[in-house]
Amino acid sequence: xxxxxxxxxxxxxxxxxxxxxxxxxxxxxxxxxxxxxxxxxxxxxxxxxxxxxxxxxxxxxxxxxxxxxxxxxxxxxxxxxxxxxxxxxxxxxxxxxxxxxxxxxxxxxxxxxxxxxxxxxxxxxxxxxxxxxxxxxxxxxxxxxxxxxxxxxxxxxxxxxxxxxxxxxxxxxxxxxxxxxxxxxxxxxxxxxxxxxxxxxxxxxxxxxxxxxxxxxxxxxxxxxxxxxxxxxxxxxxxxxxxxxxxxxxxxxxxxxxxxxxxxxxxxxxxxxxxxxxxxxxxxxxxxxxxxxxxxxxxxxxxxxxxxxxxxxxxxxxxxxxxxxxxxxxxxxxxxxxxxxxxxxxxxxxxxxxxxxxxxxxxxxxxxxxxxxxxxxxxxxxxxxxxxxxxxxxxxxxxxxxxxxxxxxxxxxxxxxxxxxxxxxxxxxxxxxxxxxxxxx
Amino acid sequence: xxxxxxxxxxxxxxxxxxxxxxxxxxxxxxxxxxxxxxxxxxxxxxxxxxxxxxxxxxxxxxxxxxxxxxxxxxxxxxxxxxxxxxxxxxxxxxxxxxxxxxxxxxxxxxxxxxxxxxxxxxxxxxxxxxxxxxxxxxxxxxxxxxxxxxxxxxxxxxxxxxxxxxxxxxxxxxxxxxxxxxxxxxxxxxxxxxxxxxxxxxxxxxxxxxxxxxxxxxxxxxxxxxxxxxxxxxxxxxxxxxxxxxxxxxxxxxxxxxxxxxxxxxxxxxxxxxxxxxxxxxxxxxxxxxxxxxxxxxxxxxxxxxxxxxxxxxxxxxxxxxxxxxxxxxxxxxxxxxxxxxxxxxxxxxxxxxxxxxxxxxxxxxxxxxxxxxxxxxxxxxxxxxxxxxxxxxxxxxxxxxxxxxxxxxxxxx
Numbered sequence: 001x002x003x004x005x006x007x008x009x010x011x012x013x014x015x016x017x018x019x020x021x022x023x024x025x026x027x028x029x030x031x032x033x034x035x036x037x038x039x040x041x042x043x044x045x046x047x048x049x050x051x052x053x054x055x056x057x058x059x060x061x062x063x064x065x066x067x068x069x070x071x072x073x074x075x076x077x078x079x080x081x082x083x084x085x086x087x088x089x090x091x092x093x094x095x096x097x098x099x100x101x102x103x104x105x106x107x108x109x110x111x112x113x114x115x116x117x118x119x120x121x122x123x124x125x126x127x128x129x130x131x132x133x134x135x136x137x138x139x140x141x142x143x144x145x146x147x148x149x150x151x152x153x154x155x156x157x158x159x160x161x162x163x164x165x166x167x168x169x170x171x172x173x174x175x176x177x178x179x180x181x182x183x184x185x186x187x188x189x190x191x192x193x194x195x196x197x198x199x200x201x202x203x204x205x206x207x208x209x210x211x212x213x214x215x216x217x218x219x220x221x222x223x224x225x226x227x228x229x230x231x232x233x234x235x236x237x238x239x240x241x242x243x244x245x246x247x248x249x250x251x252x253x254x255x256x257x258x259x260x261x262x263x264x265x266x267x268x269x270x271x272x273x274x275x276x277x278x279x280x281x282x283x284x285x286x287x288x289x290x291x292x293x294x295x296x297x298x299x300x301x302x303x304x305x306x307x308x309x310x311x312x313x314x315x316x317x318x319x320x321x322x323x324x325x326x327x328x329x330x331x332x333x334x335x336x337x338x339x340x341x342x343x344x345x346x347x348x349x350x351x352x353x354x355x356x357x358x359x360x361x362x363x364x365x366x367x368x369x370x371x372x373x374x375x376x377x378x379x380x381x382x383x384x385x386x387x388x389x390x391x392x393x394x395x396x397x398x399x400x401x402x403x404x405x406x407x408x409x410x411x412x413x414x415x416x417x418x419x420x421x422x423x424x425x426x427x428x429x430x431x432x433x434x435x436x437x438x439x440x441x
Numbered sequence: 442x443x444x445x446x447x448x449x450x451x452x453x454x455x456x457x458x459x460x461x462x463x464x465x466x467x468x469x470x471x472x473x474x475x476x477x478x479x480x481x482x483x484x485x486x487x488x489x490x491x492x493x494x495x496x497x498x499x500x501x502x503x504x505x506x507x508x509x510x511x512x513x514x515x516x517x518x519x520x521x522x523x524x525x526x527x528x529x530x531x532x533x534x535x536x537x538x539x540x541x542x543x544x545x546x547x548x549x550x551x552x553x554x555x556x557x558x559x560x561x562x563x564x565x566x567x568x569x570x571x572x573x574x575x576x577x578x579x580x581x582x583x584x585x586x587x588x589x590x591x592x593x594x595x596x597x598x599x600x601x602x603x604x605x606x607x608x609x610x611x612x613x614x615x616x617x618x619x620x621x622x623x624x625x626x627x628x629x630x631x632x633x634x635x636x637x638x639x640x641x642x643x644x645x646x647x648x649x650x651x652x653x654x655x656x657x658x659x660x661x662x663x664x665x666x667x668x669x670x671x672x673x674x675x676x677x678x679x680x681x682x683x684x685x686x687x688x689x690x691x692x693x694x695x696x697x698x699x700x701x702x703x704x705x706x707x708x709x710x711x712x713x714x715x716x717x718x719x720x721x722x723x724x725x726x727x728x729x730x731x732x733x734x735x736x737x738x739x740x741x742x743x744x745x746x747x748x749x750x751x752x753x754x755x756x757x758x759x760x761x762x763x764x765x766x767x768x769x770x771x772x773x774x775x776x777x778x779x780x781x782x783x784x785x786x787x788x789x790x791x792x793x794x795x796x797x798x799x800x801x802x803x804x805x806x807x808x809x810x811x812x813x814x815x816x817x818x819x820x821x822x823x824x825x826x827x828x829x830x831x832x833x834x835x836x837x838x839x840x841x842x843x844x845x846x847x848x849x850x851x852x853x854x855x
Binding site for chain 1: 446452480483691
């Protein structure tokens, strides 16, 4: 299958430095050219903090078969669709019931556009065969339309005999008539021809039947050239279609004019391979850059811009939706009984909102009460201790400098008596002087 | 140590002051009944008292919430009970109407009674709480949930919200159920169809779509779960007479074969995928009409269809067959509705059980908390009175002794 045209690319993941330095490179991943989105996503998801998912989409907007010449056929990822009178709708239905559905490829058609999608991100390769008057139109995600007609890149190899066998051939006598054919890189198969064919058409059909019976179903087409020679052809989406006749018995050689030979005439067909796109979910702190050379040929741009996945709300879905289901996300105007915000407000009671380490509101308040209570209690105890000291100090001061009334009263009595005694001495002295003076005079 | 007169005086007074302070404190305790008047009296106990108080008030609040929840739930329960009774009666009437000997008149009578049961059901489904909010409207309590629109279809205007209240620190209980869950999402025996106009249609020239009738049940069953969109396309040839529409299926937006750009006349009966409906009024290019298939049928429509069938289906063989099928279908759908209601009723019973046991728990814990609070905070009267008596005695002794020695003075003897 032809690979997509993505260039080889190298992607580097960085982790932000929590301390504010420059980001540190943690992983480098290289993709070879032509990697499918699925392979890229698988490789990227291995890195921690990165989650990648891939998907591929291809739009076909027109099928044009004019009814003449070769039947238009599409070969999608190896499965061939060549019903006559194909429309987008009928093709979609056929694809959905074919083995492509097992590969995860689905088709959706509304009559105007057929969208092929691979939910796994595998490449979708379509090639178109037919003749030059038939075509298929594709539309890219940017609205660009490409028309492939029945002749173009892809390849077809054929080889033919040299004898006109439109009158048929007779293999019933002589023999054994054997023919060994190999296509592309597959092992050769040998067929044995034994019938009597009366026309070129029946001869071609008979040989085709023999070849199909060996398991080369659909890989080799047997027909007649315009000059009636028997022709074998095979197609390939790459440019390397080849068909080799490696063993021709003498009878076959003489009847059909075949010799051991390789492909003669390789022409190319048109093919379109679409690579997928990738959604990357990076954990916060991770960034990435890419070694882009040609922006159009790469999966990522050089510095992909990351968008936040936080829309302010989150939804989760469960179960299996079917086509046609719709889910609407909107504001619920009129939802007056919705108490969920009120409930969240009430839950603040339990939230650890204040302090270090964080505590709930009531715990913080209790802590405050305790702190104040202890301080007040301590202060009361201190006051009592100081009061005691004050009293003792006062007592000692009073003991030295205070006045005791009784002591003063006692002293007063003593001083009064001393005064009386002293004044008695004076009166006796006066009496003595009087006696002496009276004795003289 | 030498005692000065001043010292003697002060010493006496200080002790009296100290004693009277203590007495006053004890008196305060006795008067308030509290051992702890300020946090300083016992800081650790003060904190504990604070948290026990919070616990008690929280439990009281939860109990009051439980009271409200229980009253809402009991209202819901009794409403649902009532509805089951009504539906049982409808069931009886349906069975009765299947009786072959009914005359056309009998059928009219039965139809009238079923119609009045329909009205009863609708008013029960629009029950209001004491606060005036609608019980079954989900979160949209101010809008009447169950109404009939212009085409006669039964429409639910509420949402699917379920109110939940917290009755304990880690227990919540639902106190409502949305009408959609109980009455609208009732499994139907046959695939049903609902039609509507897209909300973005041109409102000034409004086209409308009639209710759809099922003409081929098997085709419709096969078409389910896909839905249809009838889209009015740009005018053909630009002419005023060129109104046309295309019918697409919603799953992949594909136009159904033969139904692209169909010329439109008002009143055309459109038949697609076993359904038939009309588009009336004046739709404009760009208008869309949605036809949705469903495996559910709301209980009002089930009852209404039976009443209508009794009224309109006559006596031709074809109509008889349709009528018999309708009777069977109605019985099954009514049973499904009753089952749906009983399931919710059982849930309500379980919720009431939870609220009862949680209420009991709150009561118990409140009691224990109050006891602990009392132990920490309240004064022991016996001890306090005895302390006060002692303190008063000591204070009296201090007073008397002070008076005695302060009279002593040597001056008195002089």
